[in-house]
Amino acid sequence: MAGTTNGYSCRRCLRPIHGDRGLHEDIFEGMHLLCFHLEFEHPGDPDLPCDDPGCFVRREQILGSKLRELGHDPQAVIEAAIRAEFD
Numbered sequence: 001m002a003g004t005t006n007g008y009s010c011r012r013c014l015r016p017i018h019g020d021r022g023l024h025e026d027i028f029e030g031m032h033l034l035c036f037h038l039e040f041e042h043p044g045d046p047d048l049p050c051d052d053p054g055c056f057v058r059r060e061q062i063l064g065s066k067l068r069e070l071g072h073d074p075q076a077v078i079e080a081a082i083r084a085e086f087d
């Protein structure tokens with residue numbers, strides 16, 4: 001996996017945290033940002049958007065609708081980006 005580990009793991013999922021340890025301890029209670037959101041801010045189904053302005057699912061939906069407004073197919077954009085990254 002990319003990035004360096006600092007021997008520090010998320011309290012929620014127990015996987016390594018690669019970012020700044022102080023930031024994660026001070027702001028996200030020793031969790032990944034996504035884990036913090038799901039634990040404290042995101043009630044209900046994790047696959048559905050919640051009312052929090054920073055919700056990851058909501059952000060993805062907003063980006064998708066903006067791409068459609070601009071005349072792009074969000075799925076095609078993602079697939080092209082993934083091909084460019086991994087092929």
Ligand SMILES: [Zn+2]
Pocket residue numbers: 010011012013014015031032035
């Ligand atoms: Zn986590």
Ligand SMILES: [Zn+2]
Pocket residue numbers: 037041042049050051052054055056057058
């Ligand atoms: Zn959410």
